[in-house]
Amino acid sequence: MSRTRYDAVVIGSGPTGSFAVKELTEQGLNVLLLEAGPEVGPEAFDPNRKKPPQSDINIWERARATLKGQPVQARAAFFSEKLAHLYVNDRQNPYTTPKDAPFLWIRGKQSGGRMHTFGRVLLRWTDDDFKLKTRTGKGADWPIRYDDIAPFYDEVEGFLGLYGQKDDIPTFPDGVYAHEAQLNPAETRFKTDLEALWPNRRVTTWRYIATEPERVPSPLRAALATGRLSVRYDSIARKVLTDPETGRATGVELLDAKTRAVETVEADAVVLCASAIESVRLMLNSTSEAHPQGLGNSSGTLGRYFMDQLPCLAVGSYSRAKGWTLDTASPEDPFYPPSGGAFIPRFVAPDGSAESLYDFQATVGRIPVPEDQDARFSVFGFGQMMPAPENRVTLDPGRKDAWGIPVPHIRCKMAPEDEALLAEQEETLIDMAEKTGAKLEFIGSPNGLREMGRGAYPDADAFSRFIFRKWFARTMVMGAAIHETGGARMGEDPAASVLDGMNRCWDAPNLLVTDASAFCTSGVTGTTLTAMALTVRACRALAADLKQG
Numbered sequence: 001m002s003r004t005r006y007d008a009v010v011i012g013s014g015p016t017g018s019f020a021v022k023e024l025t026e027q028g029l030n031v032l033l034l035e036a037g038p039e040v041g042p043e044a045f046d047p048n049r050k051k052p053p054q055s056d057i058n059i060w061e062r063a064r065a066t067l068k069g070q071p072v073q074a075r076a077a078f079f080s081e082k083l084a085h086l087y088v089n090d091r092q093n094p095y096t097t098p099k100d101a102p103f104l105w106i107r108g109k110q111s112g113g114r115m116h117t118f119g120r121v122l123l124r125w126t127d128d129d130f131k132l133k134t135r136t137g138k139g140a141d142w143p144i145r146y147d148d149i150a151p152f153y154d155e156v157e158g159f160l161g162l163y164g165q166k167d168d169i170p171t172f173p174d175g176v177y178a179h180e181a182q183l184n185p186a187e188t189r190f191k192t193d194l195e196a197l198w199p200n201r202r203v204t205t206w207r208y209i210a211t212e213p214e215r216v217p218s219p220l221r222a223a224l225a226t227g228r229l230s231v232r233y234d235s236i237a238r239k240v241l242t243d244p245e246t247g248r249a250t251g252v253e254l255l256d257a258k259t260r261a262v263e264t265v266e267a268d269a270v271v272l273c274a275s276a277i278e279s280v281r282l283m284l285n286s287t288s289e290a291h292p293q294g295l296g297n298s299s300g301t302l303g304r305y306f307m308d309q310l311p312c313l314a315v316g317s318y319s320r321a322k323g324w325t326l327d328t329a330s331p332e333d334p335f336y337p338p339s340g341g342a343f344i345p346r347f348v349a350p351d352g353s354a355e356s357l358y359d360f361q362a363t364v365g366r367i368p369v370p371e372d373q374d375a376r377f378s379v380f381g382f383g384q385m386m387p388a389p390e391n392r393v394t395l396d397p398g399r400k401d402a403w404g405i406p407v408p409h410i411r412c413k414m415a416p417e418d419e420a421l422l423a424e425q426e427e428t429l430i431d432m433a434e435k436t437g438a439k440l441e442f443i444g445s446p447n448g449l450r451e452m453g454r455g456a457y458p459d460a461d462a463f464s465r466f467i468f469r470k471w472f473a474r475t476m477v478m479g480a481a482i483h484e485t486g487g488a489r490m491g492e493d494p495a496a497s498v499l500d501g502m503n504r505c506w507d508a509p510n511l512l513v514t515d516a517s518a519f520c521t522s523g524v525t526g527t528t529l530t531a532m533a534l535t536v537r538a539c540r541a542l543a544a545d546l547k548q549g
Contacts, residue, residue, distance in 0.1 A: 006032045006230075007546055009252050009267040011237045011282070013220060014113025015528050016515045016535040017273035019156065022219040023536050024271075025226040027543035032265060033220075033229060034254060036236045036274075037109030040086070040116070042215050047334040049082035057457055057464045062471070075475040076106045076482070077313060077380070078119075082335075086116045092402035095277075101413035103308075104479030105277060111233065112217050113275070118482070120208045120339050121361070122162060122529040124153050124173045128346060128354035129523040132387070142520045143492045143501035146173070152533035160218065163329055163340075164207035170352035172204065172345035172525075181205035182329045186321035186365030186375045187342040193320070193436040200348045200355065201432075208339045210330040234258050236403055240270055240286040240295050242508060247290040249511040255403055268546055269510040271539065276306070276517040280393045280487035281408045283498075283513075296488065296498045296505040296513075303393040303487050307522040308412055310358070310383030310422045311481040312445035314429055316453070317374040320437035324365050324375060341366065344432075346524060358383035358425040359524050360432075377438045381445075382481055383425045385418050385522045393487050412478045414446060422447055444476045483527045485519035503538035514538050 007029035010020045017033065024031045061081035065074035073079065073087035086108045097103045108114050130142040154176050161178035168174065183191060183205055191203035212218060223229045234257035241251045241264065251266035272279040280303050286295035294302050327340040341363040346354035358381055365375035396409040414422070422445055433440050442449060442456040449456075449472045456472075457465055491497025494506040503518050505511040514535040516527045523530070 004265065006030050006265065006267040008032075008269040008271055008542070009034060009265055010271045010273055011252065012113060012273035012275065012278070012515070013111050013217075013231075014273065014275065015115055015217075016531050017113070018115075018217040018220040018223070019532050019535045020271050020273050020514060020539050021223040021229050023539040024543055025223045025228040027540065027547075028228070029543055029546065030228050031223070031230070032267065033223075033231045034235045034237050034252065034265075035109075035111055035231065035233050036257065037111070037234065039231075039233045040110045040112065040215065044085060044110075045215050045335040049335070057460055057468045059464045059467050059471075072104060073106060075104055075471070077475065077480055083117055086110060094399060094401060095407045096396045096399060096409045098411055098413070101411055102474065102477045103410045103412045104475070104477055105410065105484075106479065106482050107275060112215075112220070114482075115217050116215075118528065120211070121206050121526050122157070122160070122209060122532075123207055123343075123525040124175055125523050125525060125530050126171060126173055126354070128171060129521060129525070132384075132521045143490055149530070149533050149537065152537045153529065155536055156529060156532045160209045162207055162209055163205075165205055167202065167204045169202045169204065169345055169348065171348050171354045172202070175207060177207070179329065181207065181340060182327060183342055184325035184327065184365050186318060186325065187362075189320050190318070190342060190362075190364050190436055194344070194432060197435055198347070198432075201344060202348065203342050203344055206339065206341045206343050206361070210339070211333040211336045213333075236405070237274070237282055238262070238285065238405055240272075240282060240511065242286070242288050242290055242295065244289055247508055249295075249508045255405075257403065260403065269512065269542055271542070272511070272513045272517075273515050273535065275515055276484045276487055276519075277393055277408050277410065279513055279515055279517045280306075281395065283488065284393075284395050285406060291507060295511065296507050298507050299495050299497060301389070301489065301496060302498050304389045304391070305387040305486045305489050305520070306391045306393050306410070306412055307385045307387055307484065307486045307519075308478050309481040309483045309522050309524060310381075310385055310414070310418060310425065310445070311476065312381040312383075312422065312426050312429065312443060313379070313476060314381075314433060314440055314443040315376075315378045315456070316433065316438050316440035316442075318364050318377040318438050319374050321365050321375040322373060323371040324368050327366065338366075356428070357421055357524065358428075360429060374439070377433065377440075379429060379433070381425050381429055382483065382524050383418075383421050384524050386415060387486060387489075387521060388415060412484075414478065419447060444472055446477050446480075449473065449476070483516075483522070485516040485522050485527055488513045488517040489520045490518050491520065502541050503534060512538050512542055
């Protein structure tokens with residue numbers, strides 16, 4: 001039993017955990033960071049792993065990963081074998097779902113978490129995201145607004161050094177950019193044609209960060225530089241401990257991933273940044289006399305209102321441009337491909353509010369093809385999923401992971417309203433693509449796969465195309481957007497939420513949950529930047545509270 005006491009324990013070293021330890025240590029607190037996986041450094045990013053795919057579909061890469069124990073991770077839309085070691089082993093880390101509601105849980109357990117595998121795109125939300133709009137007029141508001149979080153967006157963007165450009169798009173707030181992002185010639189033509197046809201639909205650049213040459217997230221490096229951060233790798237948080245009289249958090253019970261030894265660490269506060277599903281799972285597993293249904297579950301809403309964004313993927317060729325262009329906006333990386341592309345935010349209504357409940361992230365002319373061949377065209381769409389109490393994360397009493405901890409059971413099923421919105425999202429994408437010179441080969445979503453023209457991957461061999469069609473139905477399901485949110489939602493009423501507007505647990509105010517489990521809605525743009533900004537905001541308030549005793 002360890003008797004070392006910390007000002008705060010942070011669980012998870014990914015996007016939010018790294019910013020949590022940065023903020024808390026820079027505020028003068030002594031902090032312990034617990035990471036369930038190993039430490040990774042430059043050796044995990046050997047350029048020799050960077051080999052060209054055997055085909056556009058990379059069936060054999062996915063097959064090899066499946067045989068090695070990653071049948072779920074290998075179904076990530078942009079999975080590649082060179083990154084396989086940065087995804088979890090599904091045999092060691094199982095989960096369950098209802099038979100009629102498959103869900104892809106894509107994740108990594110190592111220092112930096114999913115920051116090594118995400119697209120590095122960081123986008124702001126607007127009040128259209130914080131104030132839920134539905135077809136029926138019903139809403140599910142957050143207890144905060146854009147103005148509450150805008151200063152923290154500024155801080156996070158300024159620290160990370162974003163690539164972007166100012167556009168003055170009402171549905172897509174401008175941020176703080178250290179570098180200019182670029183549209184290539186094909187995307188510039190696409191922008192011109194689309195905006196001429198639909199003046200209320202705007203095309204801009206991705207807003208993204210460059211790769212980290214040190215392979216350690218910069219906020220984590222900043223926290224280490226303070227000298228006030230201790231890090232424990234291969235340390236699985238099994239339970240948040242609480243005081244039997246006050247119900248407040250007192251520390252964490254952890255399990256050594258290698259030796260299975262159990263240990264306790266004590267702290268004045270605990271901050272959960274383990275990811276939406278893992279944080280909820282930990283809270284549900286943290287039962288006690290004071291919290292018999294799980295820590296933070298006095299309202300009965302813990303685990304409920306779990307969401308992902310509605311995903312769709314379209315691929316084809318673009319007849320108005322030939323060949324491809326290498327993006328040189330950011331420094332070349334020996335391991336990762338260049339970032340960048342075109343982004344179509346929510347369409348703009350006459351009053352400046354959002355007119356659509358989806359947006360699109362695209363690349364045009366960025367995939368290598370011969371100079372005389374039509375440029376390649378690909379678009380990933382993200383739609384708003386309605387929060388529903390029956391979509392939830394619970395513990396499966398009949399199954400445990402490799403360390404003996406109950407696994408999560410995940411239900412994330414589209415309602416008829418979601419299915420209708422996704423169908424509209426797809427039809428809108430098809431219409432935009434066809435009218436701006438794209439020739440789609442397929443479009444697919446949880447609603448199914450539709451091939452057109454020459455069909456999906458027309459130049460691939462027949463066997464690969466057959467496997468792709470079989471594989472697609474298991475790949476493009478809920479979870480494919482990898483933007484899961486909810487489960488420990490914040491709110492103004494303790495009887496209907498888990499957290500208050502500062503990410504503090506109503507039932508244990510010295511427990512903070514700052515990852516995307518705190519979200520009240522799914523939004524339609526990426527969730528990472530918003531979660532980072534919420535973390536800085538919450539941890540700054542926590543530091544002030546602790547200093548005042």
